Amino acid sequence: MSRKNTVRATQGAEGYTVVGTRPPRVDAPDKVAGHAIYGPDVALPRMAYGKILRSPHAHARIRSIDTRQAEAMPGVYAVVTAKDLSEVADRIGRVGESSVNFKFLCDNNLASDKVLYMGHAVAAVAASSPHVAEDALKLIKVDYEPLPPVTDVLEATREGAPLLHEGMLTKSLGGLGERPSNIASHIQHLKGDPAQGFAEAEVIVEREFRTATVHQGYLEPHAATADWSPDGFLTLYTTTHGSFDARAQVAEPLDCPLSKIRVIPTEVGGAFGGKNISYVDVAAALLARKAGRPVKVTMSRAEVLLASGPTSGSVMHLKIGAKRDGRLTAAKAELFYEAGAYPGSPVGSGAYCIFACYEIPHGQIDGYDVVVNKPKTGPLRAPGATQTAFAMETLLDELAEKLGMDPIELRLRNVAHEGTLLITGNRHYSIGAEEVLRATYNHPHYQAPLGGPHRGRGVAFAYWGNWGARSSAILNVNDDGTLALVTGSVDITGTRTSLAMQAAEVLGLPLTRIRSAVGDTDAMGHSDTTGGSRTTMATGIAVVEAANDVIAQMKGRAAQLWGLSAEKVTYKRGVFRASTPGGMQEMSFAELAGQVSATGGPVRGKSDVNIRKWGGAFGAHIVDVEVDPETGKVRILRYTAVQDVGRAIHPGQIEGQIQGAVAQGIGWALYEGYAYDAQGQMLNANFLDYKIPTMLDVPPIEAVIVEVPWPEHPFGVRGVGEVPIVPPPAAIANAIYRATGTRLAELPMTPERILQGMGVI
Amino acid sequence: MASVWIPSLLRDLTGGQATVRASGRTVAQVIEALEAAYPGMKARLSPGGELAAGLAVAVDNIVAPLGLRAPVAEESEVRFLQAVGGG
Numbered sequence: 124m125s126r127k128n129t130v131r132a133t134q135g136a137e138g139y140t141v142v143g144t145r146p147p148r149v150d151a152p153d154k155v156a157g158h159a160i161y162g163p164d165v166a167l168p169r170m171a172y173g174k175i176l177r178s179p180h181a182h183a184r185i186r187s188i189d190t191r192q193a194e195a196m197p198g199v200y201a202v203v204t205a206k207d208l209s210e211v212a213d214r215i216g217r218v219g220e221s222s223v224n225f226k227f228l229c230d231n232n233l234a235s236d237k238v239l240y241m242g243h244a245v246a247a248v249a250a251s252s253p254h255v256a257e258d259a260l261k262l263i264k265v266d267y268e269p270l271p272p273v274t275d276v277l278e279a280t281r282e283g284a285p286l287l288h289e290g291m292l293t294k295s296l297g298g299l300g301e302r303p304s305n306i307a308s309h310i311q312h313l314k315g316d317p318a319q320g321f322a323e324a325e326v327i328v329e330r331e332f333r334t335a336t337v338h339q340g341y342l343e344p345h346a347a348t349a350d351w352s353p354d355g356f357l358t359l360y361t362t363t364h365g366s367f368d369a370r371a372q373v374a375e376p377l378d379c380p381l382s383k384i385r386v387i388p389t390e391v392g393g394a395f396g397g398k399n400i401s402y403v404d405v406a407a408a409l410l411a412r413k414a415g416r417p418v419k420v421t422m423s424r425a426e427v428l429l430a431s432g433p434t435s436g437s438v439m440h441l442k443i444g445a446k447r448d449g450r451l452t453a454a455k456a457e458l459f460y461e462a463g464a465y466p467g468s469p470v471g472s473g474a475y476c477i478f479a480c481y482e483i484p485h486g487q488i489d490g491y492d493v494v495v496n497k498p499k500t501g502p503l504r505a506p507g508a509t510q511t512a513f514a515m516e517t518l519l520d521e522l523a524e525k526l527g528m529d530p531i532e533l534r535l536r537n538v539a540h541e542g543t544l545l546i547t548g549n550r551h552y553s554i555g556a557e558e559v560l561r562a563t564y565n566h567p568h569y570q571a572p573l574g575g576p577h578r579g580r581g582v583a584f585a586y587w588g589n590w591g592a593r594s595s596a597i598l599n600v601n602d603d604g605t606l607a608l609v610t611g612s613v614d615i616t617g618t619r620t621s622l623a624m625q626a627a628e629v630l631g632l633p634l635t636r637i638r639s640a641v642g643d644t645d646a647m648g649h650s651d652t653t654g655g656s657r658t659t660m661a662t663g664i665a666v667v668e669a670a671n672d673v674i675a676q677m678k679g680r681a682a683q684l685w686g687l688s689a690e691k692v693t694y695k696r697g698v699f700r701a702s703t704p705g706g707m708q709e710m711s712f713a714e715l716a717g718q719v720s721a722t723g724g725p726v727r728g729k730s731d732v733n734i735r736k737w738g739g740a741f742g743a744h745i746v747d748v749e750v751d752p753e754t755g756k757v758r759i760l761r762y763t764a765v766q767d768v769g770r771a772i773h774p775g776q777i778e779g780q781i782q783g784a785v786a787q788g789i790g791w792a793l794y795e796g797y798a799y800d801a802q803g804q805m806l807n808a809n810f811l812d813y814k815i816p817t818m819l820d821v822p823p824i825e826a827v828i829v830e831v832p833w834p835e836h837p838f839g840v841r842g843v844g845e846v847p848i849v850p851p852p853a854a855i856a857n858a859i860y861r862a863t864g865t866r867l868a869e870l871p872m873t874p875e876r877i878l879q880g881m882g883v884i
Numbered sequence: 885m886a887s888v889w890i891p892s893l894l895r896d897l898t899g900g901q902a903t904v905r906a907s908g909r910t911v912a913q914v915i916e917a918l919e920a921a922y923p924g925m926k927a928r929l930s931p932g933g934e935l936a937a938g939l940a941v942a943v944d945n946i947v948a949p950l951g952l953r954a955p956v957a958e959e960s961e962v963r964f965l966q967a968v969g970g971g
Contacts, residue, residue, distance in 0.1 A: 226938070296938065297936055471966060547965065
């Protein structure tokens with residue numbers, strides 16, 4: 124198979140001096156030395172400690188809440204319930220990558236009439252110490268009327284299932300269902316004539332798949348500290364993906380103008396999508412306002428698992444048809460995604476991604492957003508896509524086997540290209556899907572024999588669309604020629620470094636000259652959340668524009684000094700030059716920076732962008748496993764992840780993102796899943812019983828960078844961080860099949876399920 | 885006239901057609917033209933004068949931040965897409 128379409132990352136490619144190199148992360152020293160301030164580290168004078176009372180029931184009506192004894196307890200400064208929240212309209216707002224209904228968001232912060240999952244917040248206390256606050260919680264009397272719960276997504280759709288929201292009718296495009304239902308919405312995509320496509324097929328495979336509810340598994344819990352000034356201004360320190368979105372989520376429930384709220388984002392100790400939604404910010408702000416002093420609320424590990432937003436468990440029915448030569452003729456998917464307690468699962472993006480890797484002439488996708496008595500789901504790295512890739516890529520493997528084709532050749536035969544019209548109605552633009560598949564096929568891992576018993580190799584391919592949106596950047600020139608780069612994008616993955624590198628490349632200056640920081644909501648223009656793998660790409664465009672703005676302004680200053688017009692001045696690699704009647708003039712960036720006061724005052728480059736075109740990304744993974752036939756334990760022997768990143772700004776950080784996502788995907792594939800009993804009680808709200816992978820479970824992961832530059836970014840950057848979590852469960856399932864002969868269609872693929880599949884138990 | 889992609893849940897109004905032609909210099913005007921040809925379309929695409937919840941519009945393959953006010957050229961491709969939520 125040809126290698127000619129494969130483009131690999133080359134350090135210093137195309138004359139770059141900073142892009143493509145691997146400098147130390149600018150945030151590393153603070154983090155390694157323990158200086159970095161994370162959410163739970165914030166401490167203010169007179170600060171009180173907030174704790175939240177949570178529902179013991181999965182589903183119950185709240186008859187009354189009596190807080191009098193708690194309020195009278197010495198050391199208690201404030202007690203709040205939903206009555207302290209503003210009346211919020213039933214209105215949809217954009218938060219991060221997703222939409223939220225602010226009324227539901229309010230109810231999720233503090234339940235008003237019903238609790239909808241075990242751990243649902245009911246009241247909160249601020250006290251002189253965390254222990255006093257915990258004791259005070261025990262004095263709050265809540266009279267519940269328990270109701271039957273439903274935690275299974277298909278059970279929730281059945282006639283007669285307990286209704287979480289009695290008045291909820293199923294929304295479809297422009298229509299409403301006739302009877303109340305737990306199905307919050309139905310989406311549908313249709314291309315061509317699926318019946319015709321299946322009639323043309325010579326081979327058809329279909330299967331039902333299930334995936335478990337899984338958590339992002341970040342180590343730092345949610346934490347927020349709220350501080351009100353006497354004149355009614357709120358300062359909120361919080362661990363979040365996006366300070367502007369955090370501000371919006373507090374403003375609505377508090378009925379407070381945005382201008383009166385300043386959000387200062389802390390360092391983030393892991394998030395993976397999970398800190399887009401506020402879970403403690405509102406409680407901290409309400410308590411602080413009532414107590415008249417700063418209040419910090421920090422979740423415990425159990426609270427994080429019980430009451431923040433995991434991603435959806437799902438049930439998916441999938442059918443695909445193909446000709447004997449491997450060409451797909453039709454595809455059909457029915458997707459049921461848990462939304463948790465309130466509508467808003469990622470079924471839309473699951474539907475968007477499921478067939479996006481392939482050219483398929485006929486297809487239909489139906490997606491259902493279903494409420495169940497579990498915590499409201501939240502974004503998790505490529506929200507919704509890992510579930511559907513597990514189904515599609517496993518079924519394709521089955522198809523390849525039936526056709527007697529190599530699994531990658533089957534994918535190459537159907538791979539999407541620029542211009543491919545998807546079943547969803549979207550059309551691909553400038554993608555590197557084929558390049559990724561060819562690089563995967565040609566990789567030594569794929570070509571190497573895999574010997575030994577009970578061993579198997581699996582592959583999977585996946586797409587994630589990424590995002591653009593709003594970003595803001597400023598670049599201040601200091602008198603000594605150093606610069607301060609500030610953006611409104613929270614740094615979760617090392618973006619302070621990858622953004623400063625882009626500025627350094629444009630300016631032709633060493634990276635060490637640029638200090639890179641994250642600004643708060645008062646300092647910066649609106650910047651959307653660090654999500655959708657958008658920051659190095661979209662904020663990067665703002666940074667490049669700000670750097671070009673600096674160069675343009677500095678040329679003007681040089682022109683003043685040399686008595687020229689600015690267009691006569693050139694700039695290259697840190698030196699301004701111009702030809703004057705007196706001869707060639709030359710001045711370094713640092714020398715000219717020393718003259719800015721004399722030539723008009725400070726120089727500050729700035730840019731505010733709203734990026735409407737962004738490049739989707741593809742990744743293909745190869746995994747070798749060994750399955751113990753007696754215990755069912757899966758050992759991962761070798762893992763290779765190939766991905767189109769557009770242009771690698773910092774290859775080391777990209778490799779880290781890919782390796783981290785694969786580790787997370789291994790957990791999703793083999794170990795993780797919320798466990799509930801029949802009463803909707805979560806049974807594993809801790810990291811002993813909810814197992815995430817440790818270093819003993821994760822093999823060395825080789826990340827292979829393919830570069831098909833995205834034409835809308837000055838350096839060609841595409842989003843990186845999300846797509847590598849999408850293929851692992853499917854790749855591992857396919858490898859387990861090759862090792863055992865057992866096709867598993869349910870996550871996690873535990874030893875018990877493997878042994879059941881093998882007929883051992 | 886612009887080429888307009890119709891979401892499947894609205895194709896009952898177009899007799900099953902996935903793509904139709906409609907004139908208009910903005911998305912709002914295109915919807916007016918669709919309404920004239922396929923009555924009932926406006927109420928489902930833009931109830932209350934806003935783009936329906938859960939719907940996005942892409943003009944020439946770019947999701948249009950201006951929504952109903954987004955400009956449409958003579959040969960534009962207009963796609964009403966179900967918005968992709970991240971969850």
